[in-house]
Amino acid sequence: MSAEAEREAGAVDAACALFDIPMRPEWRDAAIANLKTVATAARFVAAFPLDDEAEYAPTFRP
Amino acid sequence: MSAGSIAADIRAGRTTARAVTEAALARIEAANGAVNAFTDIVADRALRTAGAVDAGERQGPLAGVPFAVKNLFDIAGLPTRAGSRINRERPPAARDAFLIRRLEAAGAILVGGLNMGEYAYDFTGENCHDGASRNPHDLARMAGGSSGGSGAAVAAGLVPIALGSDTNGSIRVPASFCGLFGLKPTYGRLSRAGTFPFVSSFDHLGPLARSSVDDVALAYDAMQGSDEDDPMQVARPIEPVGPKLATGIEGLRIGIEGGHFARGGVPAAHEAVARIAEALGARQTVEFPEAARARAAAFVITAAEGAALHADRLRTRPQDFDPAVRDRLIAGLAIPAAWVARAQRFRRWYRDRVAELFEGVDVVLAPATPVSAPLLGQTTLDLDGVSVPLRPNLGLYTQPLSFIGLPVLTVPVWPGGTLPIGVQLIAAPWQEELLFRVAFDLELRDSGR
Numbered sequence: 434m435s436a437e438a439e440r441e442a443g444a445v446d447a448a449c450a451l452f453d454i455p456m457r458p459e460w461r462d463a464a465i466a467n468l469k470t471v472a473t474a475a476r477f478v479a480a481f482p483l484d485d486e487a488e489y490a491p492t493f494r495p
Numbered sequence: 496m497s498a499g500s501i502a503a504d505i506r507a508g509r510t511t512a513r514a515v516t517e518a519a520l521a522r523i524e525a526a527n528g529a530v531n532a533f534t535d536i537v538a539d540r541a542l543r544t545a546g547a548v549d550a551g552e553r554q555g556p557l558a559g560v561p562f563a564v565k566n567l568f569d570i571a572g573l574p575t576r577a578g579s580r581i582n583r584e585r586p587p588a589a590r591d592a593f594l595i596r597r598l599e600a601a602g603a604i605l606v607g608g609l610n611m612g613e614y615a616y617d618f619t620g621e622n623c624h625d626g627a628s629r630n631p632h633d634l635a636r637m638a639g640g641s642s643g644g645s646g647a648a649v650a651a652g653l654v655p656i657a658l659g660s661d662t663n664g665s666i667r668v669p670a671s672f673c674g675l676f677g678l679k680p681t682y683g684r685l686s687r688a689g690t691f692p693f694v695s696s697f698d699h700l701g702p703l704a705r706s707s708v709d710d711v712a713l714a715y716d717a718m719q720g721s722d723e724d725d726p727m728q729v730a731r732p733i734e735p736v737g738p739k740l741a742t743g744i745e746g747l748r749i750g751i752e753g754g755h756f757a758r759g760g761v762p763a764a765h766e767a768v769a770r771i772a773e774a775l776g777a778r779q780t781v782e783f784p785e786a787a788r789a790r791a792a793a794f795v796i797t798a799a800e801g802a803a804l805h806a807d808r809l810r811t812r813p814q815d816f817d818p819a820v821r822d823r824l825i826a827g828l829a830i831p832a833a834w835v836a837r838a839q840r841f842r843r844w845y846r847d848r849v850a851e852l853f854e855g856v857d858v859v860l861a862p863a864t865p866v867s868a869p870l871l872g873q874t875t876l877d878l879d880g881v882s883v884p885l886r887p888n889l890g891l892y893t894q895p896l897s898f899i900g901l902p903v904l905t906v907p908v909w910p911g912g913t914l915p916i917g918v919q920l921i922a923a924p925w926q927e928e929l930l931f932r933v934a935f936d937l938e939l940r941d942s943g944r
Contacts, residue, residue, distance in 0.1 A: 448825070449825065463818075471826060474791035488840065
């Protein structure tokens with residue numbers, strides 16, 4: 434397993450421990466793969482520069 | 496037959512609400528085995544309501560029109576299953592969802608609840624508990640999701656109007672695959688009270704209709720109204736679109752989405768947009784900046800909020816989820832808060848840039864889906880020569896729009912062959928009227944076929 438995959442596997446395992454999820458071995462790979470997809474999306478978003486003052490809208494009004 | 500025609504015939508005494516309701520129930524009985532649209536049929540209730548309409552106790556613009564709702568809407572007396580195995584063990588709902596009450600106050604007749612992807616985390620209409628909704632135009636193909644039963648029921652002619660929910664595209668994807676009109680109003684326009692949530696930041700409700708955009712307008716106008724039970728509803732006056740339908744489109748600035756929305760789909764998706772653009776005389780290209788990143792941010796927020804909503808059920812009953820949903824929700828529990836906060840901050844930036852663009856254009860056109868209805872069970876798509884996972888990519892063009900709550904009306908186009916595909920009409924927040932005027936104009940020109 435690559436270092437990146439190990440990182441996401443560790444995050445899934447930690448989340449299951451924190452939330453007391455009775456993870457079965459046969460579900461684990463799919464959950465890790467899904468977190469990897471989310472991580473790719475999150476890094477893409479994070480690569481966009483935003484000022485520190487760019488707050489989000491707590492009550493969203495379009 | 497359109498909802499408007501049904502109501503007119505009943506008003507004129509050419510038929511009765513009972514006869515219309517009995518005919519709808521008979522169609523459901525005959526066809527539901529094939530399309531698998533309905534999970535619950537409330538025949539006794541529907542016939543009682545029809546009796547009240549015929550007795551003159553219920554009147555309104557939709558008097559006698561049958562409709563059905565995605566099964567995440569509360570229907571009094573039924574558990575709100577939300578496409579799940581777990582929720583169908585809940586106690587029956589004590590009252591109807593707000594939008595059901597509004598439609599019935601306008602005389603419409605609820606006939607049942609509709610199949611959907613589990614907990615609305617879906618674009619396919621497949622469901623491991625209730626079976627897949629099937630596309631009436633080709634039963635081997637997807638109806639789209641997550642409002643798959645809504646798309647299948649309306650496209651099969653079982654009811655003229657159905658309600659769905661749309662978090663990332665779940666009204667617009669089935670509308671596209673099933674050849675229907677589908678409205679996702681502005682975020683905060685219609686009350687969501689009495690429906691099972693998914694992602695509060697993006698959840699919308701709206702109607703689908705087959706025959707005419709006028710039917711969408713009838714339903715939308717009837718459902719507007721303030722409701723303190725939805726904390727995210729925005730205080731707005733009721734702004735009916737029905738009286739404005741025939742206003743015309745002269746002077747409207749209509750653009751065509753470029754950039755993200757011009758890439759990735761099969762030729763039919765872009766040909767459909769070109770056909771609508773030509774009919775409207777649209778030439779201007781508009782590019783929402785960073786739309787691909789907007790989609791990515793919507794993906795992150797969806798995964799995190801969805802997981803947070805279901806954390807307790809994941810702890811106690813993970814084996815009872817649809818596997819395709821469970822695996823994504825477990826992953827969502829591992830998402831750092833910093834990723835979500837970043838995505839929400841980006842969301843505001845994107846909203847502001849898109850608002851600036853709408854100073855120079857009134858309505859923008861974009862494909863609704865990158866493909867027409869895929870085969871049931873299909874798991875990949877070929878987009879621009881690259882094989883990509885099917886499930887997330889069905890929302891390629893819908894997700895960047897619901898992300899910032901823009902109103903979108905999907906109109907059907909038949910580019911040739913037997914399968915339809917949708918085009919999204921997009922406007923600035925609260926400008927639903929413009930969408931309806933454009934769609935009505937297209938209908939007059941018969942541009943979709």
